[in-house]
Amino acid sequence: MTFDPRLTPMRPDLAAAHLKGKVEAARFVEGTLREVVDAQAPVRRSPSPDAAYETEALKGERVTVYETTEEGWSWGQLESDGYVGWLPANALAARYG
Secondary structure (H helix, E strand, C coil): CCCCCCCCCCCCCCCCCCHEECCCCCCCEECCCEEECCCCCECCCCCCCCCCCEEEEEECCCCEEEEEEECCCECCCCCCCCCCCEHHHHEEHHHHH
């Protein structure tokens, strides 16, 4: 089975828990729901401001975050269109309600 990396939260080192048994990864994690608090947040292919731009997330959009780095990047999947990528962690906040 082939998975689109733009739409599937999986990497060799980490994947979403719901993919366990379907894909290979070193570890599987449950995501944490976050919400975009900036007017817009870029979704990039890798955790760098110079990385390829995949799409953008708009204020209020929900994101399931699977990893946040010490460098200030969160890797997750947008709820609206399913895109997976890296967002600036400071553009996200815990979702309430």
